[in-house]
Amino acid sequence: MEFIHPILIKPFADMVSAPDFLVQVLWEGIVSGVLYALIALGFVLIFKSSRILNFAQGIMVVFAALTLVGLYERGVPAWLALPLTLGVMLVLAIGIERVVLRPLVNQPDIILFMATIGITMFLIGLGETIFGGENKRMITEELGIPTGNFIFEPFGGFVSIEQKDLTAVIGAVVLVVVLLLFLNKSKMGRAIRALGDDHQAALSVGISLSTIWVLVWFIAGIIALATGIVWGARAGVSFALEVIALKALPVLMLGGLESVSGAIIGGLMIGILEKVFEIYWGQPLLGGSTESWFAYVLALLVLLARPQGLFGEKIIERV
Amino acid sequence: MLYRVAGQFKTSYQADYALFPVRQDAWLLVFILLLAFVVFPMTANEFMFRAMLTPVLIYSLAALGLNILTGYAGQLSLGTGAFMGVGAYACYKLVTIFPEMNIVVAIFLSGFFSAAVGVAFGLPSLRIKGFYLAIATLAAQFFLVWLFQKWAWLYNYSASGAIQVPNIKLFGVTVAGAHATALTQYYFVLCVVCVVTFLAINLTRGRIGRIWKSVRDMDIAAELVGINLMKAKLTAFFVSSYIVGISGALFVFLWRGAAEAELFDIQLSFKVLFIAIIGGLGSIMGNFLGAILIVALPVLISFVPGLLGLPIGAAMVEHLNVMIIGMLIIGFLIVEPHGLARFWAMIREKLIIWPFPH
Incomplete structure (x- = not known):
């Protein structure tokens, strides 16, 4: 029974003996979980309204952050760079709808998924061509975001x-609350949800497909910019962000592809659990950096029990 | 005119289901094989082999494996890169543990390791479908690459964490390692690819292939007519990962010469998926067309600025290349979502009825 001790007993003993450290770990997990949730939110919005699994959400985060920083570096003041970046995201949304989505209406899911990977590559190339490929510093102070530390001392710790x-x-x-209000209360938000329920029925009552798609991609762009700012503030702006953004996929699967609240809860769950697993099991037992796969394996296990994810709509199959 | 089928009568079902119902197809294949076996080796230089011909063949093989899973059996996989890695590491362990082992045997054996891993990660496909299944293969992708990094036994505890291909001889000729010539490696890869492709063609048009297609088109209906879904999906995972594993072994042993875990990351998976989709899902020939487009075209594009005399740096060329590939992918998907293979099928139809359009 030697091997059971480090797996089942020691991690929990560590947690109890150093609660302040546990709180720190949980906080770190919450922060990364919030970021995963934000990216997943962009995915969910687009998936709900158009059944497209938008692989480009990750690169949109990078692209938005790069545009913001790049504009600032070229002498545009921070308060102006922000709306300008939003403008760029709007142009991007219109462009994607015009050039990519409109000709591909009614194609199988996998083709649209591939098309978004095409968009990803295009944006990587474009971003690197315009702004260069090196790591940049996010303009945190210039945007008025405080940078100090709060120190707490609970349980006599630190x-x-x-x-x-x-x-x-x-x-x-705040972003999530505004988004939920928009989706549930406003006319446009209802149109988005109607499209998600049934394309043809929505079209037949006069909802414009192309307007809604542009709108949805633009909202996804806004979310991408917000994500890019907060993530860039933590880790700098570079194309490495794109790989981290892939984590949104297990978050989505865990929460269910159609569910906004699922994306948030899934993001927090994965953020916290992967940190805790890494610190208490991964580093002592498995040699570390388990964060690269833990989220996917967790999502896989959950899916085995619930194939539609925790909060997804029940999959009904008919012949 | 060239494809005139008039006069080619079929008098039996067997003739109708033959590999080449139209005689000209066979001639075309002979022509392509002649190009591959005789003309290219005589005309191409070292760079052509290393940068274009060999990689195109290896990527085609990987895409062929993926296509059997995604195009024929309808199970989306995003973990091809990691399964290639399993094949490569298995082959490396085999040749270092048994140095006398014939390299051909080692490569074909290493496929079984990746097939076993593929079946293990394919098990969730019995319960999870569509995009949700992609997560199972993504889990395989990230977990396996992590394993390649952390499990030092896999790379024989080398300090760099990379695997280095030793010099291996086959019938007195060095085929792998630093001393091998590009020409021998090309021939080696070409032979393996031809054999596997031939087997795959016959597998996919036979009984198993039809079972896969019925599962792809509607798995519940397939189950209702008495197809064992578990068997069908798991054989697809087995065959697919086997071929992908072989291509991974070739990838490292006959082309790269050395590899570290990061080589098999998700970018490789996407590259192979692109080849399969651009080439055409559910088509064998499409893999080769797709590989030519995705692997060889970037090499050609990178020469264009030099030829035009434009003063563009190497990094910029790289960036523009990524951008152009992205645009090409979108463009191809819009023009022909069913891939280059469908494109060729349409041209062939036109040729058959030419010059009378009706």
Whole structure:
């Protein structure tokens, strides 16, 4: 029974003996979970309205952040760079709808998925051509985001919370609330949900497909910019972000592809669990960097129990 | 005119289901094989082999494996790169543990390791479908690459964490390692690819292939007519991962010469998926057309600025290349979502009825 001890007993003993460290780990998990949730939110919006699994969401995050930083570096003041970047995202949304989505209406899912990978490659190339491929610093202070630390001392220990992380979490909560209000209360939001339920029925009551698609991609662009700012503040702006954005896929699967709340809960779950697993099981037992696969394996296990994800719509199959 | 089928009568079902119902197809294949076996080796230089011909063949093989899973059996996979890695690492362990082993045997054996891993990660496909299944293969992708990095036994505890291909002789000729010539490697890869492709063609048009297609088109209906879904899906995962594993072994042993875990990351999976989709899902020939487009075209594009005399740096060329590939992919998907193979099928139809359009 030697091997059971480090797996089942020691990690929990560690957690109890150093609760302040556990709190720190949980906080780190929450912050990355919020970021996963934000990216997943962009996916869900587009998936709900057009059944497209938008692989380009990750690169849109990078592209938005790069545009913001790139504009600032070229002498545009920060307060102006922000709306300009939003403008760029709007142009991008219109362009994608015109050039890519419109000719591909009614194609199989996999083709549209591939097309979004094509968009990804195009945006990578474009971003590198215009702004260069090197890592950039996010203009955190210039945007008025505080950068200090809050220090807490619970249980006689020591927990440090960065103010920009706190800002990120608060900002994300505000964004999600606004988004939910928009989706559930506004006319446009209802149109988006109607399209998600049934394309043809929505078209027949006069909802414009192309307008809604542009709108949805633009909202996804706004979310991408928000994600890019908070993530860039933590890790700098570079194309490495794109790989991290892939994590949104297990988040989505875990929460269910159609569910906004599922994306948020899934994101938080994965963010927290993968941190805890990495610290208490991964590093001592498996040699570390388990964060690269933990989310996927977790999502896989959940899917085996619930094939539609935790909050997804029940899959009904007919012959 | 060239494809005139008038006069080619079929008097038995066997003749109708033959590999080449139209005689000209056979001639075309002979012509292509002649190009591959005789003309290219006589005309191409070292760079052509290393940068274009060999990689095109290896990527075609990987895409062929993926196509059997995604195009024929309808199970989306995003973990091809990792399965190639399993084949490569298995082959490396085999040749280092048994140095006397024939390289051909080692390569074909290493396919079984990746097939076993593929079946293990294919098990969830019995319960999870569509995009949700992609997560199972993504889990395989990230977990396996992590394993390649952390499990030092796999790369024989070398300090760099990379696997280095030793010099291996086959019938007195060095085929793998630093001393091998590009020409021998090309011939080796070409022979393996021809054999596997031939087997795959016959597998996909036979009983198993039809079972796969019925599962792809509607799995519930397939189950209702008495097809064992579990068997069908798992054989697809087995065959697909086997071929992908072989291509991974070739990828490292006959082309790259050395590899580290990052080589098999998700970008490789996407590249192979692109080849399969651009070439045409559910087509064998499409894999080759797709590989030519995705592998060889970027090499050609990178020469264009030099030929035109434009002063563009190497990094910029790389960036523009990525951008152009992205645009090409979108363009091809819009023009012909069913891939280059469908394109060829349409041209062939036109040729058959030419010059009378009706």
